[in-house]
Amino acid sequence: MTISPNIDPRGDGFTLSDQDFEAIASFAYKHFGLAMSSSKKPLVSSRLSRKLRKQNITVFKDYLKSLDGPNAEAERSELLSLLTTNVTQFFREPHHFETLRNDVLPPLIAQAKRGGRVRIWSAGCSIGQEPYTIASVLHDLCPDAEKMDIKILGTDIDPVVVQKAQAAEYPREDFDGVPKQSRFNLEPGSRPDMARVPQHLRAKCTFGVLNLIQPFPFNGKFDAIFCRNVAIYFDNPTQQKVWQAFQRVLNPGGYLFIGHSERMSGPASQFLTPAGITTYVNSPN
Ligand SMILES: C[S@@+](CC[C@H](N)C(=O)[O-])C[C@H]1O[C@@H](n2cnc3c(N)ncnc32)[C@H](O)[C@@H]1O
Structure with missing residues (x-):
């Protein structure tokens, strides 16, 4: 041999x-x-x-x-x-969802009630627990959200995790992390130990494959972007480019949430001003 x-x-x-x-x-x-x-x-x-x-x-x-x-x-x-790792969970880094609940969503819901459009992006969403968390906080505050033009986009570079996000089915114990005030009724999964995110939350989320180091394909802008525990894999020049790309697709006053071990740096930090723990607001001049 x-x-x-x-x-x-x-x-x-x-x-x-x-x-x-x-x-x-x-x-x-x-x-x-x-x-x-x-x-x-x-x-x-x-x-x-x-x-x-x-x-x-x-x-x-x-x-x-x-x-x-x-x-x-x-x-x-x-x-x-x-x-890389696809590790994620419902309500991961919960302080961001408190900011979403208290500061970000109320004016956006008011805007949507007046007929406005609201877009939130979970970039690097892995198997989808982050966008469904956003949908669940939205539903807590606005049970009528289904009727409004509020959409949550989840994207990831990996088509396998995007498919899982679309399926919205997780081991039952994964839902233990959902706090009492946001508990939603689960739909049965394909096996007894699995359960599915309910239709009213799924309906608010769409998913796609998107590589953050390539130019973004969007026409409109976002009101909030969650990109957490993704840029950790990038070197500093790549991180700076990604922060700048986010800043360009954020509406004025829009929020960017990043992961606990990530830091804002480079030209985008001129516009993305700190507004809490790893939270930034777009304040263009
Ligand atoms: C640890 S998970 C983070 C999931 C979620 N954001 C959270 O914090 O719970 C990191 C995700 O980043 C994705 N990722 C890595 N490089 C990427 C890239 N260039 N563009 C988009 N997604 C990427 C991976 O596929 C993985 O699903």
């Missing part, structure tokens, strides 16, 4: 050479905006080795080719899942 240069003769499976790691890191940077330092190499190596063993791929170049091959979308999505 010939041993491929990528097969570890000690039997641990696949090992990533420095060159292989560089190839993956530059692919991830170019296509997803992910910045991966060499400290990530052991993690990437162990995660990829499991996958490549399963698929009987022994030469790393063959794997790289598959990222541009006929099954590229699925392969890229799987790579992205290996390199």
